[in-house]
Amino acid sequence: MNLTLIRGDALVASPWKNGGGVTREVASRANAWRASIADIDRDGPFSRFDGIDRLLMVLDGAGVTLGSHGVLRAFDVARFAGDAPIAAQLASGPVRVFNLMTYRGAARASVERLRTPGRRALGTDTALLLCAQGSFDVRAGETRIALSRFDTLRIDGAHSVEIDIQGDGVLVCASLDTEADS
Structure with missing residues (x-):
């Protein structure tokens, strides 16, 4: 067992691949998975990630609709393929989400x-x-x-x-x- 403490205030914000928000990488394992905290501050499409499966949990905010998943509120979870066309529609203001991305077949x-x-x-x-x-x-x-x-x-x-x-x-x-x- 190996323990690593990752302080939230030390996470570095990076723009999304499509420019529609920011993400802060929490942890990753090369060619297997990546965990991050992301801020969604406007309606729009998610970046496309071929061969990636995604799991998203709302942490803060009034909620977000992700395609056919309906409205996700605090601590609701959505699973979707990274290569599927998914758009976010905010319920009322920005949301913060926990985002897990796994390489399909690897993790x-x-x-x-x-x-x-x-x-x-x-x-x-x-x-x-x-x-x-x-x-x-x-x-x-x-x-x-x-x-x-x-x-x-x-x-x-x-x-x-x-x-x-x-x-x-x-x-x-x-x-x-x-x-x-x-």
């Missing part, structure tokens, strides 16, 4: 929202614990790490790892598995 991703403190067993290649609201203390092994808003704890080699989560708010748990490791 798989899932995401869940945690609100209840306690112990949790992980069973994944890489886990990303993103503090979406509030603050948390996460203990993995003998290490305890404090997470504030938009901080992420990356746990590589998270197979059979037990963590203890204490705090109040919303913690997003992303599980990422590469096909070679499965």
